[in-house]
Amino acid sequence: MVEISEAKLEDQEDLVEVLVPVFSDKALALLGDAEKAAILLPHILKAVEGITLLARENEKAVGAILVSVEPIKLPSEISTIMKKELGYFKALRAFRLMRDYERSLPKRKEKEALLEAVGVVEGFRGKGIGTELINRAEDWLVMQNIKHFGLSVKTSNPAVRLYSRLGFEKVSTFQNKLGHWIYMQKTLGSRS
Numbered sequence: 001m002v003e004i005s006e007a008k009l010e011d012q013e014d015l016v017e018v019l020v021p022v023f024s025d026k027a028l029a030l031l032g033d034a035e036k037a038a039i040l041l042p043h044i045l046k047a048v049e050g051i052t053l054l055a056r057e058n059e060k061a062v063g064a065i066l067v068s069v070e071p072i073k074l075p076s077e078i079s080t081i082m083k084k085e086l087g088y089f090k091a092l093r094a095f096r097l098m099r100d101y102e103r104s105l106p107k108r109k110e111k112e113a114l115l116e117a118v119g120v121v122e123g124f125r126g127k128g129i130g131t132e133l134i135n136r137a138e139d140w141l142v143m144q145n146i147k148h149f150g151l152s153v154k155t156s157n158p159a160v161r162l163y164s165r166l167g168f169e170k171v172s173t174f175q176n177k178l179g180h181w182i183y184m185q186k187t188l189g190s191r192s
């Protein structure tokens with residue numbers, strides 16, 4: 001039986017455990033070192049204004065979703081932490097990639113939430129946990145009177161089909177140094 005609840009400060013370790021392996025390819029492309037994502041993720045989680053939900057099955061963390069309602073402002077010390085953890089050149093490369101990514105993103109609408117990340121642990125996929133996490137995040141956004149829910153997903157990611165099934169529509173495509181992306185959006189309150 002899967003239980004979904006809002007992640008608290010003490011759930012940080014579980015969030016890292018779920019999200020870091022799920023996004024190891026992305027972390028490798030961005031940071032040049034997938035393992036360091038575990039050190040940086042807590043700082044990103046703290047900076048997100050929005051909602052973070054965690055799915056557990058028999059106490060084991062099996063999925064998570066991170067949704068922002070405001071652009072993420074990373075704390076100023078992140079630059080020092082990244083230089084310390086990655087070394088100067090990898091940190092500089094990561095900052096350039098992030099800036100390039102942000103500049104390529106479609107403009108965020110007023111009252112638009114963004115799906116920053118959703119991940120389900122391998123072995124637990126295809127059982128509806130991802131769908132439930134997105135639906136629960138949506139319920140929260142509707143309560144906050146948020147009108148639009150957007151996301152960017154690599155064109156090659158099979159999750160595009162899941163998002164379409166949940167009512168997200170393709171708005172545009174864009175590309176940057178990390179690859180080719182689809183920007184999808186859903187007007188909230190329209191779930192059938």
Ligand SMILES: CC(C)(COP(=O)(O)OP(=O)(O)OC[C@H]1O[C@@H](n2cnc3c(N)ncnc32)[C@H](O)[C@@H]1OP(=O)(O)O)[C@@H](O)C(=O)NCCC(=O)NCCS
Nearest residue numbers: 022117118119120125126127128129130131158159161162
């Ligand atoms: C995308 C993801 C969160 C879906 O979670 P899930 O619990 O498997 O989702 P559900 O069971 O609710 O729905 C399954 C759908 O997810 C999609 N999906 C994507 N990758 C999948 C995988 N490895 N296994 C099963 N389904 C996958 C399929 O389109 C499937 O749709 P279908 O039922 O029409 O075939 C999960 O596959 C995952 O963690 N993927 C890696 C991380 C990622 O790419 N996240 C999205 C980008 S931010």
